Amino acid sequence: MSKIVVVGGGAAGLELVTRLGRSFGRRDTHEIILVEPSTHHYWKPRLHEIAAGTFDTELDAVSYLQHARCNDYQYVQAAMSSLDRTTKTLQLRNENGAESSLDYDYLVIAVGAVSNDFKTPGVSEHCLFLDSSLQAQLAWEQINPLLRAEGKHHLSIVGAGATGVELAAELAKVSAKLQCYRHGSELAITLIEASDRVLPAGPECMSEKVQKALEKQGITVRTNTRVQRAEAGKLVTAEGEIIVADLQMWAAGIKCAEWLTQLDGLETNRLNQLKVDANLQSTLDDAIFVLGDSAECPQPDGSFVPPLAQAANQAAGHLARQFKRLLKGKALKPFIYNDGGMVIAVGHDYAVGSLMNNKLILRGRFVRNLYDTIFRLHQQILFGWGRVTALVLLKRIKCALNPYYKGNIS
Missing domain, CATH: 3.50.50.60 (FAD/NAD(P)-binding domain)
Known part of the structure; x- marks a missing residue:
């Protein structure tokens, strides 16, 4: 039995452990562990709604503890502080500053990126x-x-x-x-x-x-x-x-955290992204994979996968399938990013979208609904369509009864 440790509970990391937990955890064939310092998951493209007081925490936040129990993976509330590739061991630090170690057979780093103040x-x-x-x-x-x-x-x-x-x-x-x-x-x-x-x-x-x-x-x-x-x-x-x-x-702008440059010699670029090959494996260690904004992943045309939510989601689905091949002793297939276009919300009821390789530009309430659908597809991976349908209905009821802004306006 192999131990797969995923560091980072963002969109890519959480989708990956969800898929792996359902594939391996329920049969106790492999051990799946998520390492994440936060208690709840929030979809990063909607963080601006938290800052504006319009995000529905009750319906759209995900408890890691509860989600792990329902999807057969383990959740460790801690932050990764260092790595020893020789012993395949992580050093972790919890919210109280206490240190602990965690061994792995395969490690996936999916900690995302932060703003670049240049x-x-x-x-x-x-x-x-x-x-x-x-x-x-x-x-x-x-x-x-x-x-x-x-x-x-x-x-x-x-x-x-x-x-x-x-x-x-x-x-x-x-x-x-x-x-x-x-x-x-x-x-x-x-x-x-x-x-x-x-x-x-x-x-x-x-x-x-x-x-x-x-x-x-x-x-x-x-x-x-x-x-x-x-x-x-x-x-x-x-x-x-x-x-x-x-x-x-x-x-x-974006860059990755400085501590990624200090992971036992793993290669990084000027933005502190970890360098990987086409299989999402670290250039120096086949047992370490990198997902999402944390990775500098090459493409066949010489470009690199862009730091976008859709790229992270695609990479998570791809890597989940590749772990099934890897654990059966089969060769890995390269990750090829497919650009699905761009949708930008301009307010809570309007959006502009670029589709079909920028040949089609759409705008309006319909495109805003498409923007929301992208988020619901993320939730569908985490919960399944039954719960997502219930969440959508509850949200519509709450929107009809409550003011748009959650601040105290009385």
Whole structure:
């Protein structure tokens, strides 16, 4: 019997242990273990909803402890701190700082990525981030008073990629909704991007539609604006302009955590991603696999798998199938990423999507429903269609009975 340890309970890691637990855990043929410091799983593309106070924690969060029990894998609440490849042992640290060790036969690292501040002075001290559910909750605790206070308040968001765009649009929607409740607050949002358009990684025609939708919501979009440093209550651009704000958020670029560069000699790139071959195996150790944003995975055309949620989901499904082959002594097949397009939520009831290799650009409520469907497909892997259907029905009932914004507006 082999022991497969998966480090990281994000979309890729959780989907992988779910599939492996159902395949091997229920028959007690192999031991499946998830190592994750958090108690609950939140789908990372929706962290901006936590920061905006619109995420339904009761229905959409996943308890690792409960999920592990239902899907026949073990859950260890701890963070990985070091690795010994010779003895195949991990060093773990729990929330109280206590150290422990865990051996493995196969190790999968799926810890995702974090925002890249590009070593911009003052950013880590004066800006909020959305790299985890905890950071998103802390952001909401500071955004909530601004939404409830009388008068006009300013919020700056640096980075007009998917996270920055969706956060700006969601907050604009919440602010507008509060006006309908005759609430006195007004949130002025400025979205700042260093390149010449929003969504610089997407097709240009999609960027144009998204920017128009943002501006229609009253969001100020600043492109070709590079932040030189952050200070308390203000951002200073490369041209010396000062952008004043009550709150500043950073959503520009990604990199992996520094500790990934210190894992017993495993190869990493300039973004601290672990280098893997086409089979998702570490370039230096066939017993170690890497998933999602943590991996620099080559493709046949010479490119690398992009750090996207859909790529992580595809890799998790692929690796689950490959473990079945590996444990039967069969050769592994390479991971080939298939681009399914891009869908960006611009508020809670509107989205813009790029499909068919950017040949088709769609927008509107229907595309927003497609965005929600992607999340439900993630839930389907975790729970099955029966529970997902029940969750959708409950959510619609709650939306009909409760206000859009979960803050106290009385």
